[in-house]
Amino acid sequence: MQPSRDISRLIEIMAALRDPDSGCPWDLDQDFSTIKNYTIEEAYEVADAIDRQDFSDLREELGDLLLQPIYHAQMAKEGGHFDIGDVIYGITEKLIRRHPHVFGDITEVGAAAAQGRWEAIKVEERAAKAAIKGDTAPSLLDDVPQVLPALARAEKLTKRAAKVGFDWPDFASVRAKVEEELAEVSEAQLSGDAKALNEEIGDLLFAVANLARQAGVDPEAALRDANSKFTRRFHYVEARCRQDQIEPAEAGLDRLDAYWNEIRAADKAQS
Known part of the structure; x- marks a missing residue:
């Protein structure tokens, strides 16, 4: 078996890996549920390579992602459900149908x-x-995937609802809702009711996702950027601790804050 630029070789390799007699024991042990998490992980690794503008990694990660539908289709073929040809036919048919201005009249x-x-x-x-499915009253929200990250799903749910006018009229209205939810978080925290606090923080996060949508901001991407910023700044704090020959856990909050404020000031000076 030799590598190839032809996708048919990838299909052949996957079939060989799943061969009951001569295949790989690990691959043979897998099913849709165990492979599902790898599929999600590979999609995130593609996104990460794009964010880093690392095209060498992107080429590799796209290959890893491409393997996922081949893997799932092979298992589906073994179960008599469909094969990769059915998958390709389905997506080509959908693209043609959804672009009548390109492929139609x-x-x-x-x-x-x-x-x-x-x-x-x-x-x-x-x-x-x-x-x-026999459902005569489909919902706008029916096909918003449950598996989406919660913040991304919140944004998508509110975007769908907005299509029928179920939406705040402007940014200020959503901001007021965020402030209302924050106040309710404080009330729940003071009450000592853990269940209520969990619910109110969920409502607050949902409102923030809605606020981001109103502002034209992708909340998932914004939070991802914030995570990266926090990581980079905390790395600076750790480096300053090493420079001053002190363990972070022993530095104390005042010193850690001082280091943090150094990198914040440097960031603002560069912006």
Whole structure:
């Protein structure tokens, strides 16, 4: 078996790895549930390579991600459900159907018109799926994946609801809602009710996700950037502790804050 630029070789390799007689014992032990987490992880690693603008890593991570549908399709084939050809047919059919302005007779000008048509087709698709399942009243929220990170799912849920006018009228209104939820968090904390505190913090995070959407900010990306900033600044704090020959745990909050304020000031000077 030799490497190849042809995707058919990847399909052959995956089939060989899953061969009951001569395949890899680890690969043979896997199922959809155990591979699912790898699929999610590989998608995040692709996103990370893009954020770092590391195209060598991106090429490798895209390969790892590409393996995932091949893996799932091989297991589905073994179970008699579908194969990779069915997957490819399905996505090509969907792309052709959702782009009638490219592959059909509809003439549209501009990205906004194309996006509107795309959304209208998706509404039709949701209704068709619901009919197949016997659900005569499909919800706008039915196909928002449960597996999405909670912050990203909150943004998507509010975006869907906004399509039918269920939305705050402006940024100031959502900001007021965030302030209201923060006050309710404080009340729950003072009450000592752990369940209520959990619920109110969830409501606050949901409101913040809505605030980000109103501001045109991707909350998941914004939080990811904040995590990166915190990590970079904390690395500086640790380096300053080493420079002063003191363990972070023994430095005390005042000294750690002083180091933190140094890197904050440096960041502001560069912005």
